[in-house]
Amino acid sequence: MIDTAEQKRWGTIFWSLLGLTLVMLVVMQVTNAPLRNDIAQAGIVSFEFAGSLAASQAIIQSWQGEAKTWASLNMGLDFLFLFLYGSTIALACFLVSERMNRLALKRLGIWLAFGVLFAAALDIVENVALINLLLGSESGGLPILAKWMAIPKFILVLLSLLYVITGMIPALKKP
Numbered sequence: 050m051i052d053t054a055e056q057k058r059w060g061t062i063f064w065s066l067l068g069l070t071l072v073m074l075v076v077m078q079v080t081n082a083p084l085r086n087d088i089a090q091a092g093i094v095s096f097e098f099a100g101s102l103a104a105s106q107a108i109i110q111s112w113q114g115e116a117k118t119w120a121s122l123n124m125g126l127d128f129l130f131l132f133l134y135g136s137t138i139a140l141a142c143f144l145v146s147e148r149m150n151r152l153a154l155k156r157l158g159i160w161l162a163f164g165v166l167f168a169a170a171l172d173i174v175e176n177v178a179l180i181n182l183l184l185g186s187e188s189g190g191l192p193i194l195a196k197w198m199a200i201p202k203f204i205l206v207l208l209s210l211l212y213v214i215t216g217m218i219p220a221l222k223k224p
Contacts, residue, residue: 051147059144066137073130080123083116093123096179100196102189105182117183124180127172135169138162138209145216158216161209168205171198 051059084092088111091098099105112120139162146158175198178191 056144056147059140063137063140063144066133066140070130070133070137073126073133076126077123077130080119080126083119084112084123086111086116093120093127096120096182096195097175097199098196099192101192102187105192105195109183120183121180124176124183127176131169131172131176134206135166135172138165138206138213141213142209145213148216148219154216158212161205161212164205165209168202168209171202171205174198175202 081092081094084096089095089108096105096108099108109117109120142158142162142165146155146162149155149158175195178195178198181188182191182195
C-alpha cells in the first residue's frame, strides 16, 4: 500500500501521462483519417486486421500517393503512442488496484497493469510487421503475425480499461 503523499505524486504522473496520451490519440486519429476508404474502412486498423497478403496489398494499393505517406507517419507515431497508452493504462490499473479492498481485485489490477505493458510489446511486433509490408515485403506471414498481435493487444487494452473504469465507479460515487 502506498502512502497518501506518494499516491498524490503517482496521481500527478498519471494525469500528465493521460493528457499526453489523449493528445497523441487525437494525432493518431488525424493521421488515420486519410487512410479510411472503401477498402480500408477503419484505416490503419483495417490494415492491422487484414490477415492475408492479398488483403494487406489491396489496402496498401488503396493508399497510393499521399495516403501512403500518412500511413507511414501513423505507423511511426504509433511507437510513441504505444509507450504512452501502455504507461498510462498500466499506471491507472496499479492506482485503482491500490483502492481495492479485496485481494483478488488488487492482484487482478497488477496482472492487468503488466498485461497492458505486454499489449504494448505486441503492438511493437505488429508495427514492425506492418512497416515491412508498407516497404514492399511480400511475406505472407507478416499480415498473419500483425493480426495475431493485434487481437490480444486490443483484448488486453479493453480488459485493462474496463478494470480501471469499473474500479473508479465507487470513487466517483463518494461525496
